[in-house]
Amino acid sequence: MAIATYDDANLILRLYELRREEKMRAAREWFARSARFATWSDFERLCPPGTTENAYFRQVTSYYEMVASFITNGVLHPHLYFQSGRELLLVWVRIEPLIPEFRTRFQDPTQYHNLEQVAKMFIAYLDQQGPDVFAAFRRRLG
Numbered sequence: 001m002a003i004a005t006y007d008d009a010n011l012i013l014r015l016y017e018l019r020r021e022e023k024m025r026a027a028r029e030w031f032a033r034s035a036r037f038a039t040w041s042d043f044e045r046l047c048p049p050g051t052t053e054n055a056y057f058r059q060v061t062s063y064y065e066m067v068a069s070f071i072t073n074g075v076l077h078p079h080l081y082f083q084s085g086r087e088l089l090l091v092w093v094r095i096e097p098l099i100p101e102f103r104t105r106f107q108d109p110t111q112y113h114n115l116e117q118v119a120k121m122f123i124a125y126l127d128q129q130g131p132d133v134f135a136a137f138r139r140r141l142g
Contacts (some may be wrong), residue, residue, distance in 0.1 A: 027059040082125045092115055095115075
């Protein structure tokens with residue numbers, strides 16, 4: 001793998017700035033606090049169409065799908081991102097149980113595909129740091 005560049009660092013700083021936007025901050029705060037889904041029914045209950053919560057869900061997940069697309073397309077160095085971007089992994093862990101239902105309901109087998117691919121890479125990266133790093137991270141999320 002190529003080494004990270006100044007462009008990678010600048011893109012990460014720009015992505016950080018976008019995370020600080022007022023509505024994005026509110027969406028991220030809601031997601032971290034409340035977005036806990038075991039089933040599609042949980043999603044429907046917590047994020048009904050037309051609600052602020054549904055908008056927050058879409059804002060957070062589309063943001064991290066975009067970030068993941070930068071990584072899967074070689075625009076952003078994954079290991080440099082993984083050193084400071086664990087929120088992406090939090091998003092994946094929270095929505096992973098919903099992925100098959102999203103793909104079926106929306107007839108889109110690629111829905112959240114970049115996020116899934118990067119999450120798998122991220123988990124492998126953490127597992128290289130220590131055998132229990134990802135497991136401990138998942139436990140902390142509850």
